[in-house]
Amino acid sequence: MTHLTMDQLVALRDAVSEPGSAESQAHVAACAACAAELDRLHQRVARLRALPTLRPPRDRFAEVGARVRQDRRQRHIRRAGIGALALAASLLLLVIGRDVMAPPAANASGQLTAVMAESATLEQALRQIRESGQVTDAYTTRAATTLEDRIAELDRELESAQLRAASGTDAGLLPLWRERVGLMDALVDVHLTRASNVGL
Amino acid sequence: MTKALAVDSYLLGDAESVVARVRVGDPAALEILYRAYEAPVFNLARRICRTVEDAEDVLQETFFEVYRSIGQYRGDGPLWGWVRRVASSKALMRLRRNKYRETDELFDEVHAVRREDTPLRMDLEAALERLPATSRAVVWLHDVEGYTHEEIAGMMDRTPSFSKSQLSRAHAKLRIWLGEEVRS
Ligand SMILES: [Zn+2]
Numbered sequence: 001m002t003h004l005t006m007d008q009l010v011a012l013r014d015a016v017s018e019p020g021s022a023e024s025q026a027h028v029a030a031c032a033a034c035a036a037e038l039d040r041l042h043q044r045v046a047r048l049r050a051l052p053t054l055r056p057p058r059d060r061f062a063e064v065g066a067r068v069r070q071d072r073r074q075r076h077i078r079r080a081g082i083g084a085l086a087l088a089a090s091l092l093l094l095v096i097g098r099d100v101m102a103p104p105a106a107n108a109s110g111q112l113t114a115v116m117a118e119s120a121t122l123e124q125a126l127r128q129i130r131e132s133g134q135v136t137d138a139y140t141t142r143a144a145t146t147l148e149d150r151i152a153e154l155d156r157e158l159e160s161a162q163l164r165a166a167s168g169t170d171a172g173l174l175p176l177w178r179e180r181v182g183l184m185d186a187l188v189d190v191h192l193t194r195a196s197n198v199g200l
Numbered sequence: 201m202t203k204a205l206a207v208d209s210y211l212l213g214d215a216e217s218v219v220a221r222v223r224v225g226d227p228a229a230l231e232i233l234y235r236a237y238e239a240p241v242f243n244l245a246r247r248i249c250r251t252v253e254d255a256e257d258v259l260q261e262t263f264f265e266v267y268r269s270i271g272q273y274r275g276d277g278p279l280w281g282w283v284r285r286v287a288s289s290k291a292l293m294r295l296r297r298n299k300y301r302e303t304d305e306l307f308d309e310v311h312a313v314r315r316e317d318t319p320l321r322m323d324l325e326a327a328l329e330r331l332p333a334t335s336r337a338v339v340w341l342h343d344v345e346g347y348t349h350e351e352i353a354g355m356m357d358r359t360p361s362f363s364k365s366q367l368s369r370a371h372a373k374l375r376i377w378l379g380e381e382v383r384s
Pocket residue numbers: 002003004027031032033034035
């Protein structure tokens with residue numbers, strides 16, 4: 001009697017009946033050795049499924065978020081065209097370039113410097129967009145005002161955090177600056193979306 | 201606890217509204233998705249890829265792709281099923297990209313030479329790690345994630361019989377490495 005091969009044993013587990021599976025079934029029913037082998041196969045699979053879930057050693061969401069922001073800006077810039085927004089667009093591309101090229105800063109102070117630089121560039125781009133004299137509608141004004149209010153509020157928090165930092169601990173500054181960049185970014189989006197809609 | 205139960209817990213309670221928010225580009229919604237699925241996505245990537253670094257890159261690429269392609273998710277199946285499909289493709293893509301550095305044949309040969317030092321019984325994690333990349337990917341996708349040979353063949357751009365033979369190769373090796381043949 002020829003025992004089942006691993007191919008045949010593995011095929012036996014699939015719900016869809018394969019050609020020759022009836023014969024294999026019959027063999028397993030009659031042969032203790034192959035029945036034991038099939039059982040070991042089932043156990044092996046059960047053990048594989050029971051392996052612990054491996055967790056990522058680091059949080060990678062910041063990188064995902066940065067790529068999403070780059071992608072959104074690039075799309076807006078493409079849609080807005082250049083023209084009056086040329087300088088703003090080139091500044092935003094600078095931010096994108098930095099996101100792509102810069103190796104992630106390992107230490108907190110390096111990250112802080114990078115985030116602050118990004119915030120400054122966005123600020124400059126926003127100024128250009130505003131000076132380009134685009135027509136703003138009620139919706140854009142309302143959305144922009146909400147964001148500007150939140151940025152102003154955040155700036156007050158940053159001010160007191162910076163005072164604390166001067167006295168030793170700079171914990172807490174990085175998340176605040178990151179939030180600021182996120183808000184500035186949303187503000188740029190609001191203006192650029194409007195600009196791309198009116199075809200500036 | 202079985203894997204199936206664990207996967208159910210990854211389902212988001214309000215998946216529909218989260219998906220709608222990701223569609224309009226809300227980064228906070230993408231973060232909710234990320235937090236819900238980062239562990240199972242990383243686990244899948246780590247089981248398929250050779251290194252932690254590759255798995256981390258796959259994790260990142262998966263969520264960027266989720267953001268970019270969320271419009272293709274029709275809501276006709278569980279969200280996790282769709283995210284898992286994206287993750288599997290990204291992990292397999294990574295394997296293919298690394299292929300030139302390390303062919304399965306070469307890997308097999310290196311280990312064949314060292315067969316004498318093989319301990320009588322290996323731990324399952326170590327045995328899995330030691331399988332050639334393609335066999336490991338197939339055994340994981342089929343036996344743990346539950347994909348059919350047809351689905352795996354589609355993702356790998358190979359035939360279902362290729363997937364089947366990789367799976368039985370993997371089991372033949374695991375059986376030896378786990379020392380199962382010495383058990384009565
Ligand atoms: Zn038999």
